């Protein structure tokens with residue numbers, strides 16, 4: 001599935017990267033998912049977030065939320081329920097800078113429910 005991650009609140013708190021992002025992206029990619037970042041602040045902002053998170057090699061693209069992306073959005077991960085309601089996906093607890101945060105692993109579990117994989 002094409003899985004689109006929101007940036008602010010989902011993967012970053014201000015400039016602080018959410019823990020486990022790289023580890024979770026590796027797992028999702030290994031399960032066959034294509035990972036994208038998108039942001040209402042634009043594709044460039046999403047790309048800078050990818051650098052900060054050190055996941056550039058694990059994602060297929062960075063896009064703005066303000067224009068339709070060039071691929072189908074199959075699943076979204078967002079701290080705001082609005083996009084999740086439109087596209088389907090997982091509403092994640094907003095990241096508050098906690099260095100012990102493990103919430104991104106819930107995305108792996110949620111996607112397993114959808115795809116029926118183990």
Ligand SMILES: [Mg+2]
Nearest residue numbers: 006008009079
């Ligand atoms: Mg957000």
